[in-house]
Amino acid sequence: MKKIFNAFLALAGGTLLWAAWPVSPLTFLIFIGWLPLLWIEDHVQNWKKFLGLTYVHMLTWNVLTTWWVANSTIPGALGAFFANSLIMCVPWLLMHYTKKRLGERIGYLSLVIFWLSFEFIHLNWELSWPWLTLGNAFATHPEWVQWYEYLGTTGGSLWILLSNVLLYTAYKEYKKNGRSVSYFMRLAGWLVLLITPVLISRSLLKKSDEQTQASLAEPSRNVVIVQPNIDPWDEKFEAGTQEAQLQKLISLSEQKTDSNTALVVWPETAIPFQSDETTLKSNYFLAPLWGFLQRHPSLNLLSGLEGVRVFHTKHSRYSTPIPQEP
Numbered sequence: 001m002k003k004i005f006n007a008f009l010a011l012a013g014g015t016l017l018w019a020a021w022p023v024s025p026l027t028f029l030i031f032i033g034w035l036p037l038l039w040i041e042d043h044v045q046n047w048k049k050f051l052g053l054t055y056v057h058m059l060t061w062n063v064l065t066t067w068w069v070a071n072s073t074i075p076g077a078l079g080a081f082f083a084n085s086l087i088m089c090v091p092w093l094l095m096h097y098t099k100k101r102l103g104e105r106i107g108y109l110s111l112v113i114f115w116l117s118f119e120f121i122h123l124n125w126e127l128s129w130p131w132l133t134l135g136n137a138f139a140t141h142p143e144w145v146q147w148y149e150y151l152g153t154t155g156g157s158l159w160i161l162l163s164n165v166l167l168y169t170a171y172k173e174y175k176k177n178g179r180s181v182s183y184f185m186r187l188a189g190w191l192v193l194l195i196t197p198v199l200i201s202r203s204l205l206k207k208s209d210e211q212t213q214a215s216l217a218e219p220s221r222n223v224v225i226v227q228p229n230i231d232p233w234d235e236k237f238e239a240g241t242q243e244a245q246l247q248k249l250i251s252l253s254e255q256k257t258d259s260n261t262a263l264v265v266w267p268e269t270a271i272p273f274q275s276d277e278t279t280l281k282s283n284y285f286l287a288p289l290w291g292f293l294q295r296h297p298s299l300n301l302l303s304g305l306e307g308v309r310v311f312h313t314k315h316s317r318y319s320t321p322i323p324q325e326p
Contacts, residue, residue, distance in 0.1 A: 006044060009036040010053040014060025021065050022139040030137045031194060034164035035171075041096055042172075054092050058085035066131055071233055084129050087122070091115040108169070112161045119157055134160045146204035147197065159197055166190045221262035226252045228267070242272050243285060250292045257296060266303035277307040 013036030020029035037057050044050045062081045070077035091114035098114075099107020119133050130136070135156025138145045145156055170186035177183065228248050235241055253264050273285050280286060293299060311319065 006040055006049075006053055007056065009040055010056040011060055013037045013040075013057045014062075014064065017061045018064035020137055022137070025140075027137060027141055030134070030160050031163045032167065034161070035168055037092065038164065038168040041092065041099070047093065047096060050096055051089055051093055054089045055085055058088040061085075062088075062132065080129070083127075084132075087127075088118070088132075091118045104169075108165045111165065112158065115161055116154060116157060119154065133157065143205055144198050144201050146201040146208070149204070159193070163190060163193055166193060220260070222258075222260050223263045223265065224253060224256045224261055225265045226256075226267070226270075228252060228270075243288075245270075245272060246285075246288055250288055253292065257299065261296070261299060263300045263302060266301065268304035269306050270303045271305045273306060275305065275307050277305075277309040280307075 013033065016029050016033040016036070018024075019026050020033055037054065040053050040057075041050060044053060059081060062085050066081070067077075069080055091111065094114045095107055095111035098110040102110075115134075122128060123130055123133065133153050135145075135148070135153025137160065138156055147155060151158075166186060167190045170183055170190060173180060173183040173186055226249055228245065230245055230248075249266055249270055253266075257264065271286070271289070273283070275283050275286065281290065289301075293301060314321065
């Protein structure tokens with residue numbers, strides 16, 4: 001029964017994180033989503049069993065939230081699910097060892113440090129997987145996290161981890177000593193930790209709104225953002241459709257561009273030609289693009305491009321020369 005209960009908690013923890021993830025309206029669940037795994041860590045002493053349960057937790061979260069990757073390639077998606085879930089276990093396993101040797105307080109603090117370090121590495125190496133960065137959980141609630149301007153998603157991850165750890169320690173205090181002073185202090189600290197960032201965010205949002213209203217009273221330039229709604233699986237990279245896609249982008253942009261437009265923004269890989277980045281202006285297929293910009297000389301265009309640039313010398317320590325044909 002204990003094994004079944006632990007497995008249930010691992011599945012429940014991963015499901016809680018999924019239920020809190022955008023675009024779910026249950027974002028608040030992110031503040032309790034790690035409690036099942038914290039309970040498991042506290043009650044499973046064998047590191048191999050703990051690793052197995054942590055893996056089930058992470059795999060559940062990965063599959064439920066990023067299942068759409070399988071639309072590209074099922075083998076690739078399975079590889080990503082299994083590998084990413086395993087990597088996510090590392091901070092928890094390190095915390096498990098630290099807590100055993102240095103005590104509960106340092107152990108829980110180490111979890112915050114290990115997880116934030118993991119996220120930093122995971123965003124800055126060749127196997128980057130940014131979708132499950134904890135701070136992204138508030139994507140549908142920008143009014144909660146206006147302070148991301150200063151702390152970024154790392155601040156959101158810190159907020160989530162501290163909230164879960166503090167609430168779990170309050171639960172442990174209650175189980176040990178009942179409704180003690182320490183229990184109420186921890187519970188109050190948890191509530192303050194939840195509310196304070198939101199209040200700060202609303203204050204920043206109010207200030208931003210005031211600045212926006214003031215700027216609207218002055219002559220201003222506008223920005224046109226274009227989304228052509230092209231199917232990335234069946235149409236985006238299909239041979240012979242690139243010219244039509246470019247014309248669609250230009251046509252949509254022309255409809256909204258006027259003399260006050262300072263910037264037009266196109267999506268990722270909006271220009272799907274595999275172009276040599278050093279010869280873009282002489283590329284025959286891009287002639288309509290340059291014509292569009294010539295018609296609007298004061299306009300700036302920000303666009304994704306499927307570009308290629310060949311370096312004839314070693315460009316960085318990560319680069320590898322392309323073998324020359326004999």
